[in-house]
Amino acid sequence: MYDGIKGFAEVYPEEMAAYREVIDTVEDTARGYGFREIETPAMESAEMYIDKSGEEIVEELYAFEDKGGRHVALTPELTPTVARMVAGRSQELAKPIKWFSTRPFWRYEEPQQGRFREFYQTNVDIFGASDPAADAEILAFGADTLTGLGLTADDFEFRISHRDILGELLRSFDGDVDVRNAIRAVDKSEKVDRNEYLRLLEEAGLGGDQAETFVDLLAAGNDDLDELVAFTDSVEPAVENLQAVLSAAADYGVREFCDVSLETARGLDYYTGVVFECFDAEGEISRAIFGGGRYDDLIESYGGPEMPAVGVAPGVMNSTLPLLLKRAGVWPDEEFTTDYYVLQVGDTRPVAAGIARELRERGHIVEGDVEGRGFGAQLDYADSINAETVVIVGEQDLANDELTIKEMESGDQIQVPVEAFPGEHNRPTIGDFR
Amino acid sequence: MYDGIKGFAEVYPEEMAAYREVIDTVEDTARGYGFREIETPAMESAEMYIDKSGEEIVEELYAFEDKGGRHVALTPELTPTVARMVAGRSQELAKPIKWFSTRPFWRYEEPQQGRFREFYQTNVDIFGASDPAADAEILAFGADTLTGLGLTADDFEFRISHRDILGELLRSFDGDVDVRNAIRAVDKSEKVDRNEYLRLLEEAGLGGDQAETFVDLLAAGNDDLDELVAFTDSVEPAVENLQAVLSAAADYGVREFCDVSLETARGLDYYTGVVFECFDAEGEISRAIFGGGRYDDLIESYGGPEMPAVGVAPGVMNSTLPLLLKRAGVWPDEEFTTDYYVLQVGDTRPVAAGIARELRERGHIVEGDVEGRGFGAQLDYADSINAETVVIVGEQDLANDELTIKEMESGDQIQVPVEAFPGEHNRPTIGDFR
Numbered sequence: 053m054y055d056g057i058k059g060f061a062e063v064y065p066e067e068m069a070a071y072r073e074v075i076d077t078v079e080d081t082a083r084g085y086g087f088r089e090i091e092t093p094a095m096e097s098a099e100m101y102i103d104k105s106g107e108e109i110v111e112e113l114y115a116f117e118d119k120g121g122r123h124v125a126l127t128p129e130l131t132p133t134v135a136r137m138v139a140g141r142s143q144e145l146a147k148p149i150k151w152f153s154t155r156p157f158w159r160y161e162e163p164q165q166g167r168f169r170e171f172y173q174t175n176v177d178i179f180g181a182s183d184p185a186a187d188a189e190i191l192a193f194g195a196d197t198l199t200g201l202g203l204t205a206d207d208f209e210f211r212i213s214h215r216d217i218l219g220e221l222l223r224s225f226d227g228d229v230d231v232r233n234a235i236r237a238v239d240k241s242e243k244v245d246r247n248e249y250l251r252l253l254e255e256a257g258l259g260g261d262q263a264e265t266f267v268d269l270l271a272a273g274n275d276d277l278d279e280l281v282a283f284t285d286s287v288e289p290a291v292e293n294l295q296a297v298l299s300a301a302a303d304y305g306v307r308e309f310c311d312v313s314l315e316t317a318r319g320l321d322y323y324t325g326v327v328f329e330c331f332d333a334e335g336e337i338s339r340a341i342f343g344g345g346r347y348d349d350l351i352e353s354y355g356g357p358e359m360p361a362v363g364v365a366p367g368v369m370n371s372t373l374p375l376l377l378k379r380a381g382v383w384p385d386e387e388f389t390t391d392y393y394v395l396q397v398g399d400t401r402p403v404a405a406g407i408a409r410e411l412r413e414r415g416h417i418v419e420g421d422v423e424g425r426g427f428g429a430q431l432d433y434a435d436s437i438n439a440e441t442v443v444i445v446g447e448q449d450l451a452n453d454e455l456t457i458k459e460m461e462s463g464d465q466i467q468v469p470v471e472a473f474p475g476e477h478n479r480p481t482i483g484d485f486r
Numbered sequence: 487m488y489d490g491i492k493g494f495a496e497v498y499p500e501e502m503a504a505y506r507e508v509i510d511t512v513e514d515t516a517r518g519y520g521f522r523e524i525e526t527p528a529m530e531s532a533e534m535y536i537d538k539s540g541e542e543i544v545e546e547l548y549a550f551e552d553k554g555g556r557h558v559a560l561t562p563e564l565t566p567t568v569a570r571m572v573a574g575r576s577q578e579l580a581k582p583i584k585w586f587s588t589r590p591f592w593r594y595e596e597p598q599q600g601r602f603r604e605f606y607q608t609n610v611d612i613f614g615a616s617d618p619a620a621d622a623e624i625l626a627f628g629a630d631t632l633t634g635l636g637l638t639a640d641d642f643e644f645r646i647s648h649r650d651i652l653g654e655l656l657r658s659f660d661g662d663v664d665v666r667n668a669i670r671a672v673d674k675s676e677k678v679d680r681n682e683y684l685r686l687l688e689e690a691g692l693g694g695d696q697a698e699t700f701v702d703l704l705a706a707g708n709d710d711l712d713e714l715v716a717f718t719d720s721v722e723p724a725v726e727n728l729q730a731v732l733s734a735a736a737d738y739g740v741r742e743f744c745d746v747s748l749e750t751a752r753g754l755d756y757y758t759g760v761v762f763e764c765f766d767a768e769g770e771i772s773r774a775i776f777g778g779g780r781y782d783d784l785i786e787s788y789g790g791p792e793m794p795a796v797g798v799a800p801g802v803m804n805s806t807l808p809l810l811l812k813r814a815g816v817w818p819d820e821e822f823t824t825d826y827y828v829l830q831v832g833d834t835r836p837v838a839a840g841i842a843r844e845l846r847e848r849g850h851i852v853e854g855d856v857e858g859r860g861f862g863a864q865l866d867y868a869d870s871i872n873a874e875t876v877v878i879v880g881e882q883d884l885a886n887d888e889l890t891i892k893e894m895e896s897g898d899q900i901q902v903p904v905e906a907f908p909g910e911h912n913r914p915t916i917g918d919f920r
Contacts, residue, residue, distance in 0.1 A: 054534040054570060054788065057558055060527035062571050065585065068523045084846040086824055086853035086871065089502045091803065093494035094528070094560075094590055094604055100488040116550030119594050124491055126528075136488060137496050146870040148856055151499065156528055160553050170528055178856060185835070186856040196846075303839045355487035369525065390520055401619070401737045409739055412518040412630075419520035422582055422612060422620040436580040437520065 059161075059169025061370045069386035071369045074201060074377070075154055078174045078368055081197045085189065087152040087176055092133045094156070098125040100132050104353065108319050112159040126158040130175040130365065131322065131350065138179045139356025147180030154368060166339065168370035173342075177363030182348065184293060187326045188300030190344055190364050194330065195306040197366060202382030205333070208341065211313035212298075212328040215345075216290035217280060218317060221269060222258070224284040229257040238270070238317040270314040277312065290325075297326050316343075324348045326362070337375050342366045391416035391441065391479070393434035397427050398447035403470070407443055407455075410474050435460065441481055443473065457482050493595075493603025495804045503820035505803045508635060508811070509588055512608045512802055515631045519623065521586040521610055526567045528590070532559035534566050538787065542670075542753050546593040560592040564609040564799065565756070565784065572613050573790025581614030588802060600773065602804035607776075611797030616782065618727060621760045622734030624778055624798050628764065629740040631800060636816030639767070642775065645747035646732075646762040649779070650724035651714060652751060655703060656692070658718040663691040672704070672751040704748040711746065724759075731760050750777075758782045760796070771809050776800045825850035825875065825913070827868035831861050832881035837904070841877055841889075844908050869894065875915055877907065891916050 056062060063071060079089075098115040105128075114126040127133060130153065138149060154174040163169060176193055178186045191210060198208055218238060222229045237252035244252070246267070253263035272279040277291045294312070301307045310328075318327040327345030331337075344364030351359035367373050377383040392411050396404040404420055411418045419437060421430050434442050444456040444465075455473055458465040459482040468485045477484050490496060497505060513523075532549040539562075548560040561567060564587065572583060588608040597603060610627055612620045625644060632642055652672060656663045671686035678686070680701070687697035706713040711725045728746070735741045744762075752761040761779030765771075778798030785793035801807050811817040826845050830838040838854055845852045853871060855864050868876050878890040878899075889907055892899040893916040902919045911918050 054531050054566075056527060056570070057529050057531065057552075057556065058554070060529055061525075062527060062567075062574075063525035064571070064575065065522035065524055068525055071525065072523060080849075083851055084849070086851055088499035088822065089506060090499055091495070091497035091502055091505065093490060093496060094592070095491050095494055097488050097491065114552060118491075118548060120492070122491065132488075133496075136490070137498070139487065140496075141498065146867060150853075158528070181857045183856055183858040185858065189856050300835070303835045305839065305843055388522065401734070405737045405739065415514075415518070417517055417520055419584075420623075422617055422623050423615045424617040424619065433580060 057169075059163040061168055061170065063369070066386060066388070069388075070384040071374075073384040073386065074374070075172075075174070075368050077200045078197050078366055079152065079154060081193060081200055082152040082174065082176050084196075085150070085193050087150045087193075090134070090137070090151045090153050092127070092130060092137070092153055092155065094127055095124050096127055096133060098123045100136075101125055101128065104132055104322065104350070105129070105320060109159075112161050114158045114160055128157055128159045129320075130155075130157070130173065131177075131320075131347065131363070132354070134175065134177060135351045135354050135356070135361070138359060138361075139351050139354045142351075142357050142359060145180075148186065149179040150177070151179075152176045166337070166372035166375045171367055171371045172369035173365040173367050173371070175363060175365045177361060179351070179359055179361045181362070182360035184296035184326075185300045186360075187297040187346055187362050188304050188306075190362050191297070191301050191310060191328065192304040192306045194342075194344070194364050194366065195309045198309075198330070201377060203376070203380055205308050207333055207380045208309065208330055208376065209333045210310045210328045210330055211316040212294070212310050212326060213312075213314045213316040213318075214290050214294045214326050215317070215323050216325060217273070217277075217287055217294065217314060218270075220287040220290055221266060221280065221284065224286055225258060225262045225266070227257055227259065227262070231256075232321060234258065235317050236319065238315055239319050241267075241315045241317075273314050274312050294326060318343055318345060322347045322350045322353075328364075330366075332376050332379065334379070336379050337372060339372055341372050341376050388438045389417065390419055390434075390437045390439040392418045392443055393430070393437070393439035393441075394418060394420040394443045394445060395427070395430045395434065396421055396445050400445040400447055400450055403450060404443075404445040407445065407473065414474065414478055416479065457485065491603075493597040495602055495604065497803070499822070500820060503822075504818040505808075507818040507820065508808070509606075509608070509802050511634045512631050512800055513586065513588060515627060515634055516586040516608065516610050518630075519584070519627050521584045521627075524568070524571070524585045524587045526561070526564060526571070526587055526589065528561055529558050530561055530567060532557045534570075535559055535562065538566055538756065538784070539563070539754060543593075546595050548592045548594055562591055562593045563754075564589075564591070564607065565611075565754075565781065565797070566788070568609065568611060569785045569788050569790070569795070572793060572795075573785050573788045576785070576791050576793060579614075582620065583613040584611070585613075586610045600771070600806035600809045605801055605805045606803035607799040607801050607805070609797060609799045611795060613785070613793055613795045615796070616794035618730035618760075619734045620794075621731040621780055621796050622738050622740075624796050625731075625735050625744060625762065626738040626740045628776075628778070628798050628800065629743045632743075632764070635811060637810070637814055639742050641767055641814045642743065642764055642810065643767045644744045644762045644764055645750040646728070646744055646760060647746075647748045647750040647752075648724050648728045648760050649751070649757050650759060651707070651711075651721055651728065651748060652704075654718065654721040654724055655700060655714065658720055659692060659696045659700070661691055661693065661696070665690075666755060668692065669751050670753070672749055673753050675701075675749045675751075707748050708746050728760060752777055752779060756781045756784045756787075762798075764800075766810050766813065768813070770813050771806060773806055775806050775810050822872045823851065824853055824868075824871045824873040826852045826877055827864070827871070827873035827875075828852060828854040828877045828879060829861070829864045829868065830855055830879050834879040834881055834884055837884060838877075838879040841879065841907065848908065848912055850913065891919065 234256035325346030329340040329343035346362040442458040668690035759780035763774040763777035780796040
């Protein structure tokens with residue numbers, strides 16, 4: 053027996069039915085906001101990531117040389133791909149461009165609970181809108197998705213930061229600060245102790261006192277953003293932008309899910325404005341559920357036009373979101389449902405098949421015998437797939453132009469004329485013939 | 487600008503909307519037959535294919551060594567994966583096991599019209615049923631899918647062969663025939679001239695006269711299978727099996743789509759019984775649209791139990807099926823649809839956002855301004871996304887507790903009280919307020 057590959061999940065039907073409900077909820081919510089579905093390739097030039105996404109992602113790439121000598125990588129995230137697609141048709145497309153897609157991504161990380169090497173995300177992005185309302189619409193989509201899945205404000209929170217607030221604060225200090233590395237230090241701040249955090253900031257060029265001041269400023273800013281403006285005027289436009297996003301989020305009815313948390317910097321280098329991550333409000337799941345933010349420079353960096361962008365990417369399968377749904381007790385509890393089993397006894401297949409076909413044409417889930425089984429074995433199978441109604445097509449009944457309809461839950465059954473079933477009924481049950 | 491990878495498609499929204507309709511039709515048809523959705527990994531041990539699927543597929547693998555030193559391959563097809571999954575839970579699962587899944591596969595082939603290196607298939611399989619009715623149900627699913635997409639018997643045909651008919655005929659000749667290679671020769675017969683076909687058969691161990699006889703027998707068998715039984719009794723069980731499948735297909739209402747075509751051998755080695763391919767009945771598209779068949783030995787070969795299996799895999803995206811749908815004039819002609827655009831003029835976002843939310847909760851597609859645009863620019867955008875109704879929320883109207891509803895097609899508009907919209911209406915239009 054060949055084993056599956058470590059970190060790659062197989063999903064059997066009952067579990068998949070739950071995932072399907074999650075994915076449908078996420079996608080239907082996106083459609084409701086006018087996001088349009090796209091499909092994207094699973095493979096890109098490895099250089100696209102090596103040049104743009106920073107070290108962290110490169111170490112995790114599934115990269116290799118294909119038979120044509122191309123240095124390729126399985127896509128670890130959608131953003132660079134979708135940025136290229138927007139850049140390629142930026143003239144023709146009406147702005148804002150609002151796209152979504154659900155598909156797998158691959159990262160060579162150490163698997164752990166809720167983290168797989170192959171995982172599914174629904175990416176949801178707005179291109180061509182720089183207004184804070186666009187950032188807020190992304191937050192609103194994210195919050196609506198989670199409440200649509202049954203979560204409440206007690207279950208999750210969006211921790212919101214702003215790259216320009218961090219950048220301007222860092223640049224306000226004298227000296228030669230490497231802003232990119234300092235922001236990476238901020239991103240790690242929750243995972244390391246304070247001394248290590250300070251050390252990483254000093255490594256990025258802050259003096260010891262400056263690092264202390266910076267860390268304290270972020271904490272103060274979380275309670276009152278005006279404290280930051282009092283420290284340095286240069287941060288004012290970014291603070292106003294964050295406040296405008298929060299104000300729009302209030303208009304959109306999702307302010308209650310949003311907390312300012314300046315330390316939530318996100319790892320990827322390409323973010324430019326508001327960034328956020330969704331967390332378990334009860335803290336039981338320690339890692340972020342998903343995240344997103346604004347990346348206004350990325351499309352231009354791909355040779356496209358100036359094109360502001362903001363997006364989010366809930367992980368819908370093989371990810372942390374299912375852990376949160378289970379923790380909160382709202383994981384969809386799906387089981388097999390089957391509307392009809394058409395049971396044939398003796399040489400009655402033409403009639404049985406015709407009935408099955410008519411029921412399927414009405415949109416129902418209908419199974420019949422494909423194994424030449426007897427009455428009892430067919431009834432057992434019908435039971436195992438939770439068939440609601442069994443239509444028994446027997447030779448003797450047929451000789452009298454009759455069928456038997458059996459309601460599985462009650463065990464009640466009734467004989468009906470062949471021509472009356474399904475007849476005019478859209479979803480005939482035993483009750484229609486009593 | 488980084489280019490996409492050769493043979494990997496990008497799909498923009500209008501085209502994706504058509505694909506989504508195709509995929510939904512295929513999946514809904516599968517669900518109607520009681521197939522249950524699963525999800526499977528994109529990567530497997532390369533050895534799984536090298537050992538099992540024959541040379542042809544191995545040359546086309548995207549295979550590489552991962553960072554953990556595993557020799558892996560992107561899945562070129564689903565069957566070996568799903569065989570392992572069935573083998574892994576064969577005790578617990580009620581038979582027949584009926585599964586489907588839609589996902590991308592990858593083959594390093596030369597791209598041409600309708601052939602991509604990344605393509606999407608919906609795999610539909612029945613495990614644990616050896617009865618001819620199972621083969622016929624797979625044919626019925628395939629035919630229902632195509633008629634569901636708008637095709638008719640004038641548009642497509644299933645060419646049906648049987649591996650055991652070919653095998654028994656080949657074994658009936660004296661001498662040392664390599665059945666596997668001879669069947670590969672049959673599979674190529676439509677692509678090469680008769681001399682080359684005969685040469686390939688001789689290479690597989692048939693004598694010159696035997697090869698001629700064999701080729702003529704297949705042609706005769708296509709018209710009358712009993713001709714084959716007259717030639718050798720050993721072929722009788724296989725002929726009876728094929729006839730039973732065709733008889734069940736008749737009961738299932740899809741016999742008209744099926745032609746016996748013994749030369750349709752299919753390339754993969756693991757097939758054991760009925761095999762078939764779907765072709766353009768008008769011959770404009772020369773390659774097969776998709777195919778399937780019975781593979782009764784594969785699961786046992788993975789260390790699982792004896793487990794008969796039969797399946798089919800329509801290529802739903804980046805494949806030949808869209809070519810056939812376009813040729814037949816039934817490719818879904820989709821365009822952007824938007825139910826409502828909620829237009830805000832002045833400082834009216836809280837009210838506009840509340841209306842948008844209420845309309846989305848009713849299941850509609852609703853967009854609003856996320857760019858701080860003026861009246862005219864918003865109306866142009868609403869037009870560009872084919873908004874059916876525009877709800878204008880203006881400061882002056884609001885001062886009178888009113889909104890304006892504009893029907894975009896006619897240009898008609900009407901003022902309504904704020905509290906009346908959307909009110910009790912599930913999908914309010916201007917007609918509800920005249």
